[in-house]
Amino acid sequence: MAKARVTITLKKTIMDAQGQTVEKALHNLGYEGVGNLRIGKYIEMELNGAPATELPAQVDEMCRRLLANPIIEDFHVEIEE
Amino acid sequence: MATATKMRFGIVIFPGSNCETDTWHALNDQMGAPVDYIWHGETDLSGYDCVILPGGFSYGDYLRTGAVARFSPVMGAVMEFADKGGLVLGICNGFQIMLEAGMLPGAMMRNVCQTLVCKYVHLRVETTDGPYTRAMSKGQVLRIPIAHGEGNYYADEAALADLKRNDQIVFRFSTAEGEITPEANPNGSLENIAGICNRERNVLGLMPHPERCSDPILGSADGRLVWESLLQAV
Incomplete structure (x- = not known):
């Protein structure tokens, strides 16, 4: 069984209102050095059945079809055998 | 008050939809149009002239608004119906589902203010070309409520230029x-941007809720203009 870890982030060109709000909250807590804070999503899953060589393409397809919205989001996939 | 009509409406219900009854009330009780509810597992849309994707929080808005609803069995039929020229109207969550499904260009993001905004707003009618706004006049200002946390519409430069070139920005x-x-x-x-249509003009998505202001007793009846436009379209 393999495991996949998917990280989804808003594209750099897209303003992250949620990230900015949290960054301000950290500043208010005294962490003034915090900058460019961005919030994304983390998804992990187990993968059964498909041959290991097909997994990267399969997870990539999952990201494009459902897990991420390619118009506004980037994604990064790690697969562990 | 009822208007005689032969136009038949279907309102799709996803798990988590919550504006279907208001939409029914506006169309049936206020406008006198025949309306059916369509369960999200349905795949036969024959007999309808206009299918409405109502507001709500389909599938809990998990992952992204509309992202899961977009793969409901009914959505294949809705897209086929739209491709054949059928009228499809997406209100609020319905608009978000249309964007996820690629029926309209762009994507929806969280409100910049980071809160759900529920209030009356003003909308300017940008075009009267198409079945949803023909009973309005260009530049007319409507008073219609919004209620959403993710209505921050985004499209890249090329998509925005396309929308403008083809007069697809409706509100x-x-x-x-x-x-x-x-x-x-x-x-x-x-x-x-509050509402856009596709190039063929039969698909419209908008964040405001015309169904919540189709009865003067509710404070505004400006939403009726959408239904009056549609009923003229037949």
Whole structure:
């Protein structure tokens, strides 16, 4: 069984209102050095059945079809055998 | 008050939809149009002239608004229905589902203000070309409520240029006088966009809720103009 870890982030060109709000909250807590804070999503899953060589393409397809919205989001996939 | 009509409406219900009864009330009780509810597992849309994707929080808005609903069995039929020229109207969550499904260009993001905004706003009618706004006049200002946390419309430069070139921007958030200002923008939406249609003009998505203001007793009946436009379209 393999495991996949998917990280989804808003594209750099897209303003992250949620990230900015949290960054301000950290500043208010005294962490003034915090900058460019961005919030994304983390998804992990187990993968059964498909041959290991097909997994990267399969997870990539999952990201494009459902897990991420390619118009506004980037994604990064790690697969562990 | 009922208007005689042969146009038949279907309102799709996803798990988590919550504006279907208001939409039914506006169309049936207020406009006198025949309406059916369509369960999200349905795949036969024959017999309908207009299918409505209502507001709500389909599938809990998990992952992204509309992202899961977009793969409901009914959505294949809705897209086929739209491809054949059928009228499809997406209101609020319905608009978000249409964007996820690629029926309309762009994507929806969280409101810049980071809160759900529930209030009356003003909308300027940007075009009367098409079945949803033909009973309005260009530049007319409507007073219609919004209620959403993710109505911050985004499209890249090329998609925005396309929308403009093809006159697909149907509604913009405006002041009561019809001016497009940053202050009149409740959610950070690109160029105050509140509603867009496809190039063929049979598919419309908008964030405001015309079904919540189709009865004068509710404070505004401006939403009726959408239904009156549709009923003229037949």
